[in-house]
Amino acid sequence: MVQEGHSQLGEKRAWWSQVRFWSVAVISITLLCACFIVSSVVTYHFTYGKTSKKLSELHTIHSSLTCFSEGTMVTEKVWECCPSTWKSFGSSCYFISTEEDFWSKSEENCVRMGAHLVVINSKAEQNFIVQQLNESFSYFLGLMDPHGDGKWQWIDQTPFHANVRFWHQNEPNFSAEQCASIVFWNPGKWGWNDVFCDTKRKSICEMKRIYL
Known part of the structure; x- marks a missing residue:
C-alpha cells in the first residue's frame, strides 16, 4: 500500500x-x-x-502624382514619384512651362511648386530635356552670371564645370546678358545662349523625385 x-x-x-x-x-x-x-x-x-x-x-502643391514601386521592405524607399504633369528622367522630375515670364519670376514659379529652374549636369540630361521642347521657343535655365564677369552659377550651387557646358558657338558674348536660356538654332542644334534676364521666355523647372 x-x-x-x-x-x-x-x-x-x-x-x-x-x-x-x-x-x-x-x-x-x-x-x-x-x-x-x-x-x-x-x-x-x-x-x-x-x-x-x-x-x-x-x-x-500638386493635384496628383505618378509613382512606381522601388522596393518592398519597410526600411526601403518604397515609391518614387513625379507630379503627374511632369516628365521623369534619372533622379529628377521636369516641368516645361506653357507661359513666358522674366527669369526671376520663372524661378519663383518653380519654387512655388517645390522645384527650381533646371540644372543640366550631363549630355544625357540635355538630350532628354530638348526632346520635350518646342523649337519655336527659348527656355530659361537655372544658370546666371550675376555680376556680368563670366562667372556663371547654377541656381542650386552645383559647380559650373567645363565638361557640362553646351553653349552655342561664340556664346556667351555679352556681359549685360546675365541669364542663360536653351534655344534651337539652325542648322538643327539645341544649345545655350546668354540673354537679358528681364526678357520674357518659357522655362524648365526641375525637382528631385519624391520618395514615399
Missing part, C-alpha cells in the same frame, strides 16, 4: 510538472504574439502615417 501511494504521488507530481511546463509555454507564446502584433501595428502607423502626412502636404 505504501508503494502504491508513493507511485500515485509521483504520477501527480509528474502531471503537475507537465501542466506547469505547458502553461508557461502557452503564456510565453501568447506574449510573443502580442508583442509581434503591437510591433507590426506601431510600424504600420509610423510608416504609413508618415506617408499619408507627406502625401497630404504634396497634394497642397
